[in-house]
Amino acid sequence: DTEVTQTPKHLVMGMTNKKSLKCEQHMGHRAMYWYKQKAKKPPELMFVYSYEKLSINESVPSRFSPECPNSSLLNLHLHALQPEDSALYLCASSTGQGVAGNTIYFGEGSWLTVV
Amino acid sequence: AQSVTQLDSQVPVFEEAPVELRCNYSSSVSVYLFWYVQYPNQGLQLLLKYLSGSTLVKGINGFEAEFNKSQTSFHLRKPSVHISDTAEYFCAVSPQYAGGTSYGKLTFGQGTILTVHP
Numbered sequence: 001d002t003e004v005t006q007t008p009k010h011l012v013m014g015m016t017n018k019k020s021l022k023c024e025q026h027m028g029h030r031a032m033y034w035y036k037q038k039a040k041k042p043p044e045l046m047f048v049y050s051y052e053k054l055s056i057n058e059s060v061p062s063r064f065s066p067e068c069p070n071s072s073l074l075n076l077h078l079h080a081l082q083p084e085d086s087a088l089y090l091c092a093s094s095t096g097q098g099v100a101g102n103t104i105y106f107g108e109g110s111w112l113t114v115v
Numbered sequence: 116a117q118s119v120t121q122l123d124s125q126v127p128v129f130e131e132a133p134v135e136l137r138c139n140y141s142s143s144v145s146v147y148l149f150w151y152v153q154y155p156n157q158g159l160q161l162l163l164k165y166l167s168g169s170t171l172v173k174g175i176n177g178f179e180a181e182f183n184k185s186q187t188s189f190h191l192r193k194p195s196v197h198i199s200d201t202a203e204y205f206c207a208v209s210p211q212y213a214g215g216t217s218y219g220k221l222t223f224g225q226g227t228i229l230t231v232h233p
Binding site for chain 1: 220
């Protein structure tokens with residue numbers, strides 16, 4: 001069973017709404033990630049947090065705003081999204097240390113529909 | 116930069132038959148290799164990984180894969196599949212950069228949909 005928990009599982013939002021996706025991991029990992037997966041496509045990396053600091057932003061539009069309140073929690077704040085942002089948003093984590101830090105564990109994802 | 120090619124977009128197979136899902140990669144640096152499975156409407160589950168050591172790695176649900184550095188391949192195999200193995204399978208690589216700066220930088224293939232028929 002995955003130990004990366006994402007809420008909500010489904011979210012429908014209008015283009016003027018502000019909403020947030022939440023992620024929690026209970027494995028003591030110090031690196032956390034957001035990936036985006038469009039239908040029938042592989043996941044693509046959006047953000048990397050390492051020891052609660054943003055270390056990678058893969059040129060993601062500013063309407064997506066990540067936040068890492070502590071080592072167990074990761075949020076993705078959404079504002080003024082477009083219909084093409086509809087996708088499965090996957091949170092993931094890894095130890096963030098040594099060779100094992102390269103093994104990424106994913107959550108179940110949050111399905112986002114922008115109307 | 117890395118790229119991953121999964122040679123078959125769809126693989127149909129009958130229950131209890133063997134299966135091989137093929138994965139080739141390209142990279143200018145050494146890589147770590149992974150296979151993930153995604154069941155319908157779910158997230159990704161790690162099947163197996165190659166980080167170092169024996170090139171034959173065993174994973175969950177009876178799957179195994181062999182890393183072939185000379186052929187830059189990491190094919191996934193199972194000797195006897197079940198209906199419950201029906202899912203999409205992703206091969207992925209991440210670069211072996213020093214200092215852990217590669218964490219999270221998975222490059223995925225386009226996926227292979229395995230359909231197991233009764």
